[in-house]
Amino acid sequence: MNDGSTGGASATIAARAYAVWVEDRPGVLNRVTSLFRRRGFNIESLSVGRARAPGVSRMTIVVLCDANTSRRLVEQLSRLVNVLRCDELTGTPSIRHELAMFKVSAAPEERTQVIQLATATGARIVDVALESVVVEATASPGRIDGLAEVLRPYGILEQVRTGLVSMARSAASVMTEPAPRQLPRRVTSAAEPDDGTGSV
Amino acid sequence: MNSAATRTGAQILWESLLEEGVRTVFGYPGGAILPAYDALLDYPIRHVLVRHEQGATHMADGFARATGEVGVAVATSGPGATNMVTGIATAMLDSSPILCVTGQVGSRLIGTDAFQETDVTGVTLPITKHNYLVTEVEDIAPALHEAMYVARSGRPGPVLVDITKDAQQASTDGRWDRADVDLPGYRPHPDPPAAELRRAARLVNEARRPVILAGHGILISGAMAAVRDLAERGQIPVAMTLLGIGSLPADHPLNMGMMGMHGESWVNRAIQEADLLLAFGMRFDDRVTGRLATYAPKARKVHIDIDPAEFNKNVRVDVALAGDLDAVLARLGPLVAARDRSPWLGRIAGFRGENAVRDIQHLPDSGRLYAAHVIHDIWRITEGRAIVTTDVGQHQMWEAQYYRHNAPRSLITSGGLGTMGFALPAGIGAKVARPDDEVWVIAGDGGFQMTMCELATIAQERLKLNIAIINNGYLGMVRQWQEFFYDRRYAGTPLLSPDFAALARAFGLGGEVVTRRDQVDDAVQRARADERTVVLEFQVEQEDTVYPMVPTGARLQDMIRRPKPEAAPVGAK
Numbered sequence: 035m036n037d038g039s040t041g042g043a044s045a046t047i048a049a050r051a052y053a054v055w056v057e058d059r060p061g062v063l064n065r066v067t068s069l070f071r072r073r074g075f076n077i078e079s080l081s082v083g084r085a086r087a088p089g090v091s092r093m094t095i096v097v098l099c100d101a102n103t104s105r106r107l108v109e110q111l112s113r114l115v116n117v118l119r120c121d122e123l124t125g126t127p128s129i130r131h132e133l134a135m136f137k138v139s140a141a142p143e144e145r146t147q148v149i150q151l152a153t154a155t156g157a158r159i160v161d162v163a164l165e166s167v168v169v170e171a172t173a174s175p176g177r178i179d180g181l182a183e184v185l186r187p188y189g190i191l192e193q194v195r196t197g198l199v200s201m202a203r204s205a206a207s208v209m210t211e212p213a214p215r216q217l218p219r220r221v222t223s224a225a226e227p228d229d230g231t232g233s234v
Numbered sequence: 235m236n237s238a239a240t241r242t243g244a245q246i247l248w249e250s251l252l253e254e255g256v257r258t259v260f261g262y263p264g265g266a267i268l269p270a271y272d273a274l275l276d277y278p279i280r281h282v283l284v285r286h287e288q289g290a291t292h293m294a295d296g297f298a299r300a301t302g303e304v305g306v307a308v309a310t311s312g313p314g315a316t317n318m319v320t321g322i323a324t325a326m327l328d329s330s331p332i333l334c335v336t337g338q339v340g341s342r343l344i345g346t347d348a349f350q351e352t353d354v355t356g357v358t359l360p361i362t363k364h365n366y367l368v369t370e371v372e373d374i375a376p377a378l379h380e381a382m383y384v385a386r387s388g389r390p391g392p393v394l395v396d397i398t399k400d401a402q403q404a405s406t407d408g409r410w411d412r413a414d415v416d417l418p419g420y421r422p423h424p425d426p427p428a429a430e431l432r433r434a435a436r437l438v439n440e441a442r443r444p445v446i447l448a449g450h451g452i453l454i455s456g457a458m459a460a461v462r463d464l465a466e467r468g469q470i471p472v473a474m475t476l477l478g479i480g481s482l483p484a485d486h487p488l489n490m491g492m493m494g495m496h497g498e499s500w501v502n503r504a505i506q507e508a509d510l511l512l513a514f515g516m517r518f519d520d521r522v523t524g525r526l527a528t529y530a531p532k533a534r535k536v537h538i539d540i541d542p543a544e545f546n547k548n549v550r551v552d553v554a555l556a557g558d559l560d561a562v563l564a565r566l567g568p569l570v571a572a573r574d575r576s577p578w579l580g581r582i583a584g585f586r587g588e589n590a591v592r593d594i595q596h597l598p599d600s601g602r603l604y605a606a607h608v609i610h611d612i613w614r615i616t617e618g619r620a621i622v623t624t625d626v627g628q629h630q631m632w633e634a635q636y637y638r639h640n641a642p643r644s645l646i647t648s649g650g651l652g653t654m655g656f657a658l659p660a661g662i663g664a665k666v667a668r669p670d671d672e673v674w675v676i677a678g679d680g681g682f683q684m685t686m687c688e689l690a691t692i693a694q695e696r697l698k699l700n701i702a703i704i705n706n707g708y709l710g711m712v713r714q715w716q717e718f719f720y721d722r723r724y725a726g727t728p729l730l731s732p733d734f735a736a737l738a739r740a741f742g743l744g745g746e747v748v749t750r751r752d753q754v755d756d757a758v759q760r761a762r763a764d765e766r767t768v769v770l771e772f773q774v775e776q777e778d779t780v781y782p783m784v785p786t787g788a789r790l791q792d793m794i795r796r797p798k799p800e801a802a803p804v805g806a807k
Contacts (some may be wrong), residue, residue: 059418068359102546106543110543113541115384134740212418
């Protein structure tokens with residue numbers, strides 16, 4: 035028996051991660067984000083890149099929602115014609131990493147300190163200038179938050195974070211990638227400019 | 235001139251549609267679709283020239299709902315395409331398979347704000363099942379075959395294919411067959427696991443007070459016989475959604491009638507008292523549930539739908555079976571035991587009780603004309619055999635209550651989107667699709683004026699329809715809400731209309747005004763006998779109200795019921 039409404043026990047809101055394989059075609063990213071907007075799902079982060087199979091992109095999307103919303107989200111995403119597959123990663127043991135770069139104010143007298151701090155936390159120095167250094171780290175979002183805390187007193191001039199990318203651990207499962215469609219041979223014409231950014 | 239093997243994009247367009255079985259399109263030409271129109275003359279495809287592109291989409295929709303086949307609408311770029319938006323959204327909300335083909339400016343001009351350029355795939359993205367921007371001639375055939383497949387398969391819906399002018403003009407000797415459609419991400423036909431089917435069957439067999447909720451999915455899937463068998467074997471009463479009307483004959487003893495906001499009170503009471511709801515191809519719209527927290531509180535719920543995204547969206551269900559309804563019922567049916575549920579059926583008959591005497595049909599003829607009378611009389615005279623199309627509003631609800639549909643696909647109405655102006659073009663589409671059937675367009679005075687330009691389409695195509703305008707001088711349903719919830723402050727609802735009969739005559743059609751009930755029979759008979767389309771304007775009671783009514787947010791059992799008739803004592807026939 036239930037209360038007839040869609041609330042209830044599973045209403046705990048949490049950050050949930052999804053692996054989404056999509057066809058690498060024009061407008062697909064727009065279709066995915068449009069769905070989130072229209073159905074009122076809130077994206078925490080989204081990252082896209084090429085998957086193993088040619089013609090397929092893989093997205094990692096993090097959404098704050100409850101379990102029932104999560105189930106609907108997976109069904110709604112799966113309904114899109116260009117979405118090949120959508121898995122929630124939340125329950126699966128998985129590696130969740132984010133890449134971050136911080137441009138930290140570091141006058142010559144502070145520089146050694148900043149570099150030591152960064153390397154001690156597993157981050158790398160990827161650029162050194164007179165008054166600043168760029169620290170790069172790949173780690174879980176929590177550890178990156180920690181790194182930012184440590185660097186903040188020196189002055190973070192600029193920062194960029196990619197958002198989460200995630201992959202299930204080998205022991206958990208090997209996700210068989212969905213196969214792309216066998217496209218008929220297609221002649222490209224000069225009329226369609228290729229901006230080199232990929233078509234998603 | 236092209237060699238035999240080389241074809242232009244425009245030719246490929248029509249050849250692909252012919253290959254898909256398309257013989258009729260509804261459209262309106264313009265600059266960016268001109269190459270396609272030029273080629274159209276060489277193909278055996280009937281083109282119905284509409285007067286507004288919204289009309290083309292509603293006609294394609296009416297065509298689709300009358301037949302189950304994909305209806306096709308054609309328009310040019312920019313304003314031609316944006317005029318289609320309402321029709322596309324209407325088809326989307328009611329899962330109707332239509333294909334919209336639009337011209338687009340040349341591919342080199344895309345993004346330059348060229349004349350009549352609009353990002354139509356962007357505009358229609360959230361209101362189509364899928365859409366395509368085609369910029370190269372080689373992609374026209376694959377896009378069209380995929381579009382037709384996506385539109386008609388699974389949960390049907392509108393698909394738009396936007397083709398640039400240069401792609402229509404370019405030539406290719408490439409061939410592309412519809413058998414080549416390969417959509418690895420599209421899984422339109424799920425199949426529920428056997429264990430879930432057994433769980434559903436156990437719930438049905440244990441239930442003492444089950445109710446079937448019959449939705450549009452029954453008609454789309456063609457599951458009428460399966461639903462009827464299941465209902466009869468289990469002696470399970472059936473409640474209809476608005477779009478489910480016709481999925482079980484209205485005169486079937488187990489058919490209780492329509493549920494929801496303007497459903498009959500005994501239907502809603504049965505749902506509220508039920509211990510099991512069997513939701514077949516319906517989506518628990520807010521217009522059928524009333525307040526969700528108090529909806530069918532005693533009932534377990536089994537939901538069968540082809541679209542798993544509908545499960546647990548509004549109402550939590552105990553068993554969800556994703557699949558084509560007819561195929562699922564073919565597996566579920568044998569697991570359901572025959573039962574005698576006469577105590578439950580008797581209880582529902584008790585709910586019905588004294589409701590019938592409140593019905594307007596039992597009021598004595600006071601000389602006043604009520605919309606319910608008009609629709610009841612049209613039903614009686616057409617012997618319930620007509621295809622009826624309606625807009626949204628009071629007349630739509632009266633149609634659903636008083637025209638008793640026995641045949642599937644005989645009520646074509648805008649349910650989900652509630653589109654005014656739908657009835658007339660949808661009726662044209664239905665008549666083109668089924669020329670041997672009698673078609674009645676029933677519209678209000680408000681909605682009719684939104685698309686009445688399509689009377690010219692009727693005249694040009696020499697189509698025979700029958701049109702009933704229920705004229706109460708108000709935007710009636712809005713007025714009703716103002717009466718109940720806005721202290722009778724009739725803001726923006728009094729409505730001046732033209733002389734509809736004279737207007738019809740101006741288009742070369744027949745027209746007649748009816749003001750008294752004793753005129754209805756003859757007028758309806760004359761309209762039917764006329765070889766032209768006839769517009770009948772019924773001038774009905776102005777402040778008439780659709781009863782019963784569940785106010786938004788109220789419990790289903792808290793209906794505003796029909797007032798007791800003053801003229802007739804309770805118990806009178």
